[in-house]
Amino acid sequence: MQEQPLVSIIIPTFNRAHLIGGTLDSVLAQTYTNWECIVVDDGSTDGTEALLEAYIANDNRFQFHKRPDTHLHGGNGARNYGFEVSKGEFIQWFDSDDLMVPEKIEIKVKTILDYNVDFVISQTQYFNREKGGEYTYNFKAEEVSFISYVTTYISWFTPDLFIKKSFAEKVSFNEVLKAGQEYNFSCKLLLKTTSLKKIDKVLTLRRYHDSSIGYKRRENNFSYFKSRLEMYWINYKEIIKLTHNKQFEKYTLLVCLSSYFQGNKKVKMPKGFEIAMVKAFGVKSIYFFGALSTYYLYGKYHFFYLKLK
Incomplete structure (x- = not known):
């Protein structure tokens, strides 16, 4: 691509100093290079800040922010604040313990531009689970509506969603929720638009936690x-x-x-x-x-x- 629109990768984190380095390395490995990676800390007490300072010193595309008190404690508040400070034309939310395949952002940008849709959904799979590693979304893009999302098997994880900032501005994460943030966000999104493209490739490697x-x-x-x-x-x-x-x-x-x-x-x-x-x-x-x-x-x-x- 001759002109690459800026992509904002927004990552909430809490006490993940032992894991987030792998996540940030997978961002660094992206074949698409015009990105900003905004890490929003939700009150970590480990070495997260020092680790981020090292990444920022080597690459100024990384940013580190602490969630302000204007947002509630939790990942949703951190995501909303990260969005507030983002400057990208496209938004990629991600989790601080997962990994991106190297072509993730490149494929998503190309797809959303080629098909002129408001958001895209890609596939995911667990990378550290011997059984049940695949997590396939078996629906078709044309099947997705507000009601089908609410009442059927249609769903996706937050890191698999890639969206135009102009539409993300119309929807925010509910900061009161402690679970089900994908569901709540997507319900509101699908009331605004069903213009999407589904990418049938695994672009997110999800970490499985027995202790989650x-x-x-x-x-x-x-x-x-x-x-x-x-x-x-x-x-x-x-x-x-x-x-x-x-x-x-x-x-x-x-x-x-x-x-x-x-x-x-x-x-x-x-x-x-x-x-x-x-x-x-x-x-x-x-x-x-x-x-x-x-x-x-x-x-x-x-x-x-x-x-x-």
């Missing part, structure tokens, strides 16, 4: 269903202000309700949930209250719950 937050949540049923309900409920409250799509509304509330029931009376129902159910299901909400009654009395709910579906 998500893994620990899934190992603990109570924690998993509590987190699942919170994520879908927070997402619901934000998205319902942007669209009153009934299919989204009912599907999301049923996921929340299912998580509540599967929490075995340890998960609390969020404030305002009953009102939301009545608004969404109308007369059929009688089945909701029937399910609650049999759940409290007998620990059963399936008969009335299925009537809502």
Whole structure:
């Protein structure tokens, strides 16, 4: 390419000094050279800052920022701040423990320009897992819509998304969420545009962690269903202000309700949930209250719950 548009690679990090060097080396190895790599630290107490200073001394395309108090603690706040200081025409969010294949940015820039789309999605796979290393996205670009994303198998990880800054400006990461940031961000993105191209090549090498937050949540049923309900409920409250799509509304509330029931009376129902159910299901909400009654009395709910579906 004779003229290379600037790409902003935004990486949130927290206590990853032992891993982020590999990530930054994979950025340095990119065949596409017009990039800025913005690392936003979320309060690390290890040697992250010293490590970044060494990279910046050798290559001024790297930047190191500390998340300011104007953004909430967590990866989402760091991502949003990184976007605020970015200058690129295109945005590539990435994680501080994953790796880029050398052609990742080059292929994505060429694709988004050649097809004149608003964002592209590429494939990913785990590089440190003997079994189940591949994570293939089997959907087609033309299948992607807001509703298909919400209700079917269509999904992607944040590092696989590459987007025009002009569209990223219309969507931000929800800083209250502790999980499900990809889902929330993509819901909002797909309400703005479905102009995309899917690249059927693995361009991200994802690190698998047995000790990851998500893994620990899934190992603990109570924690998993509590987190699942919170994520879908927070997402619901934000998205319902942007669209009153009934299919989204009912599907999301049923996921929340299912998580509540599967929490075995340890998960609390969020404030305002009953009102939301009545608004969404109308007369059929009688089945909701029937399910609650049999759940409290007998620990059963399936008969009335299925009537809502």
